[in-house]
Amino acid sequence: MSDSTLSISSHTLPIGPRSDSGRLILGLLSLAARELIATILVLIGASLLLFLVLKAAPSEDHLQLRLGQSTSVTAEQAGETFASETLAGQYVTWLEGVVTGDFGTSKALQRGRPVADLLKPAFFASFKLLAAGLFLSALLGLLAATLSIFRSRNPLWRITLGLTSLTSAIPVFLYVYALVAGGNRLIAWGAAQQHWQIPGWFPLPMSPDFVPWFFAVLILAVGDGSLMDMTQRFGSELRHSAGDEHMVGVRMMNISVPVVIARGFLPGALSHISRRISFVLGSLVVLEAALGWPGLGYLAWRAAAERDMPVLLGAALLMAVALRLVLMVFDLVGTAADPRRRVTK
Amino acid sequence: MKRVLALVILMVGTATSGMAGLRYAEATAPTSLNPMLVADMPSLRSTELMYEGLVSPPIAGEVEPALAKSWSISPDESSVTFNLRSDVKWHDGTPFTAQDVIFTIEAGKDPRTATALGAQFEAFELVEAPDDHTVVVNFRRNVLNPLLYFDFKILPAHGFPEGYVAAEAAIESPIGTGPFKYKEWTHAGEIKFTRNANYDRGNTGGIKEVEVSPVPDDNIRNELLRYGAVDLLPQVRPKDIPAFEELTSVRLYPYSTLSYSYLGLNFRDNPLLRMRVFRQALISGIDREEMLKAHYGNRGTIISGPFPPASWAYNFDVKPWPHDRRRAEALLDEAGVSDTDGDGIREFEGSPVSLRIVSLAQSEVQKAVVLDLQQQLKNLGIGADVRFMEPMAWKKAVFEDHDFDMVLAEWTFDNSVNIYTLFHSTQSGPNQNNFGGYANADTDRLLDDSRDAANSEMLRALYGELHKQLHNELPYLFLWSLNRYAAISSRIENVRLHPFYFFSYIADWTEK
């Protein structure tokens, strides 16, 4: 294994005289329970970190964290009560609100509107985009990695792969700029020349219709180094998996080589993908902000630009939760795929 | 080639057909749908769709009936009696009564209401409702043209049980009586309105829906209109006008907004800016004509005072300060601001001069203007830091925290061109219009006099005086007034624009 950051590498699973699948399910369940606890601990830490960063701010921004939805008191009163509490008290009050879905109210973006109202629809739009982007990135990365290994002697392929690196070094915002400016110009030009009609989604950033949406996914999958990273990591994972010592035994027993390679490859690949999510979320923020598309990233950027701390914090926390949950699922899948990760004690 | 693309298009669905209604794009999303809290033009334009006043927005000093059928002004012009329409319902079905008018005026006067219209409501003293459809408004003092005080929009009393308009009420289920109903505010910032079926003032229009979407990029906004994705841009950049003039699908509607751009100054804690000589040095040192030419293609006028040049109040006898670098430098030296250590930046009382300029990051042109300004200041030996901000953050910095030295901004006026709130020393609190904290006894006196002016001749004379005084006093560095053009798709017909409220006549617009 290469340097995998996120994998929780050793799990203890009970061994009993049960059938393999029974053991697996039981083991995974207990593992899931333990990981859930770890995830909750980590999320509490994350919220604490966010809270402390905000408290470190020189301005009075943190007072915006006061609860906003309760109608019995006015916002000012709530803010005053909040400010008079101790640091720990403020944190607990805030966390209490967050856990019950009360992220406070927006202070600048849509003044007075509950943050949760803004976040909820945005979350699903972004999640779709993110998942599609990651999937495409992984798919293209796997393709490129496989090609780079099997066709590594072919200069044409090597040039192609070099160009892939090159395209991947282009930041997302440049892609968006090129897409919006160049794409619109191109469509407009073609329409003016009567080569085609103006499509419904024109001009580009206006609506996440399918075609622009697909382009956005492609940008997310390629830009900001995503594709290059995926290709490289997958390539090294594949090499490791295929060059592992057990391949001798596997081949000598006529066991299907591709299946074994895939099973060895999967956990490492999943842990690379889950590490990549953190970066792709960043790209998502830039993408949505540059396109002006509604979504968690757009909200986060607008909130940062307008100093709307409740919205920004809410978005950050929501992303952290999603990230941890995906991580957990990936870890479970990886453990299911590779028995070596279920270390017996 | 054609076939493949056609296939793609088929998959995507057909183009713009089937989209009914009027879609327009603003640079920034409206920040409020409550007319009492409105402080920016996009919000003002969108509230105009939903709300009505007692009388129609004045144009050339004349008003027409709106929520009031008729009115009578008392002979001494100290009170107005309105007969209200009895057939009007709020969008939620509640009937409109005199209580709503009383509530609106009371709320406007309530200090807890964070409104910029405070001064207007200040003029009213007593409001009475003899019956459900009659309202008598008494003025605190005699006013010149009492009807012009009634262009504010009426809010529903039942929508505000607290009795005032809290800042948080910006978008809480807005209800009005106007031609369009609020439908939804998407999280993307688009606001949708649908036609109010109960609205009947004898209008001929046929627009079913209105949708406003924020599109920050000037170029994209233009492309949107050019290819029919929106129908209207309230304002196009001067440099884009030639391109639109060539298009048959778009018509340009010039409208003389009463507006001008200026550099607002903060008088609160900068001793330099409080010195008149320094301000005069600045206005002489900045080459406004060159800037207007470079950034706006010369589509505008350099101004000399606090009134828009298209208004009746503008004093053409006062000429703008000419650009005179030498005079500026002399004045700076006179003010004691000189470069003692030879680093190119002048010092004042031992420390180098540095101004904090705040601007909206709205468009490239605005950015270019601010950077140009910074460069010109630097050439004069005055350092300047620039901060480009997003709208809400900008508003907070300028109107609430007063955290700036100089701000590039623009005022748009209605026909009364009332500058009382802009320069009167009593109007300098948080969220009030005199954000620079300018205070001058002479100005205050002239403003007070003008408010009490008995007739328009007198008012004109007083405003002329005021113009001259502020030209010398320079509470702002007055820059220019730009020509405005709305670009509207030729699909929309029967268009008439109000120079300030913009959508006042939308009930008459039709679509092809």
Next chain:
Amino acid sequence: MIGSLRWSRFPSVTKSSRYLGMAIGIICLVPATLGVVAAAFGWLPHDPLQFIGESNGGPSLQHFLGCDSLGRDLLSRLWAAAAYFTPPGALAMVVALSLGVVLGVAESLGGRFWGAISSWCLQVMDSLPKFVLVLLVAAIARSNLIWIMAAVGATFAPQIAAAIRSSVERLRAAAFIEAEKSLGVSMTRIVFFHILWGHARHVILAQLMSLMAYALLVETSLSYLGGELGVQEPTPSWGNMIALARDGVFTGNLLPAIIPAIMISITILGFSLVGQGLLQLWEERA
């Protein structure tokens, strides 16, 4: 390799292609480095802030790359931007390195208690999306690049720590650390000499390279998006240069937008290629 049977179906990347990649990477970094050097020694052709040329003027002998819409010399701005970014970028490296080393060493060699604590800290940092944390800091610190880059560095600490941890794990597998410990070699020496310098050097360097690529990405993205989060005009940054020249595609003045875009891309590519080459060197050695 000799001694036990191994079936390696895929030959590893050949030496020549690896060095080719690194060489290309280093070449990609040349323009930015030139800029840093030129700015440091005051060799910029013009003052990057002065309006000296014609608005949107094309390339000429006076201005090699032409001027932007305000008539500022493009080449000077490009180079000055590289110079302006360098110290905060270096700060990001320092923050990532120190935080990552402390946490990584504590995690893998600090015993149960400190190991658990620092592992928790690293997981907390890793569970917050990097860019969003940076946004938060940027919103608070306004456009102070120092703080933003410090935040970028902090978000990269888990990567550095992971590099150290995997090194320690490998050395553990080779029973190296235990052997050294039993020989009475001091912990500091083990950590700094054997682990950091002897074993994890390349992979840490590779991570720092990818950190630089990411830092540049964050800075240019923020500066491009605006909102008082990134570098503010008139201070040059490749991001805000593009932002100001965005109109170019619509008005035909492409150069002021394209040149900074190329600079960003090749510099990021350079950092990634060098980092990748280093990582491959490390993988091969291990």
Next chain:
Amino acid sequence: MSDMALKVEGLTIYLEGRTGMRRVVNKVQMTVPMGHIYALLGESGSGKTCIVQTILGLHPGVPGVVSGTAEVLGLNVLEKLPKYVELDESSTPTAIRKDMHGWNRTIRDVWAPMMGSKVTLIPQDATTALSPFHTVGCLLQKAISNSGKQLGREELRKEALNWLRRMEMYDVESVSNRYVHELSGGMAQRVAIALALASEPRIVIADEPTTGLDATLRIQLIALMASMVKNRKATLFLVTHDMDAARILANEVAVLYAGSVVESGPVEKILDPTYKPKHPYTWFLLESERRLLQGAEMFKGSRSISPPDEGCPYIIHCPRAIERCGAERPTLTPEGDEHQIACWVEGDYR
């Protein structure tokens, strides 16, 4: 079909190292008759593993076989092998472009039909060399079905358990549900032996099967292997540096030094401590063992291999080297019945 299970002639292998091409195996000759147990003896790095890799087709890209044949069950597996190394006039090897497709084709056409059924392998370290994704039972079932027997699910399962019992294991149900990494080293090695034999192969190739195990286990396993192999009349090609294992198991032995076979013949002639060895290297091996057992003084200095390009590879360490040894390479010459030796010096050593 030939009666030879394995026949290697003039096999020369080059590897691409960091410093360039390196010859690791030099003109090796070996013939293993059917049903025999043949031990290839040599210290680490002498090229044993490389020979096995080449015979089994386990090493793509790398083996630059320049010359020689390797017949497995009468089939020359190196015939279709694409060449990766060629020699110029001055016998300097240069790597030529590696042909992945040719390699894959050769594996598919030549090796794949034999491997796992007719030819099997007992790996050096079973815990890492067996598939970690399958349980022991699953692996055994696969091996049994590789033999071509048509068995039902339940029969397969029973047969797999039988194999575990044959390997003298207890609690076989539990073991068959475990993964290889969950077994101890000895158990894993037993499983590996079972796997190698379960498919009823003609040839079993064992690559240092007892290395890394403790002494008692080693003896047990050797005994087990001996009985299993003999019972099944399979040919065993044992690659080891464990002389005890060779002594107990093998009929014939070849001693490999620095890629060359220096001595080969019946085990009792070569590995008998009382018998006078012919080759100084063989003597060195046996003498080392004797001194170790008797607690006598050990040899000084290392025997690390850096063979000269020409002449006898053992010349550096050889105490009785003559002039000819430096100039000319000794070839295997018959020395009595079936005993061959590569040494220019006549007569017994000591």
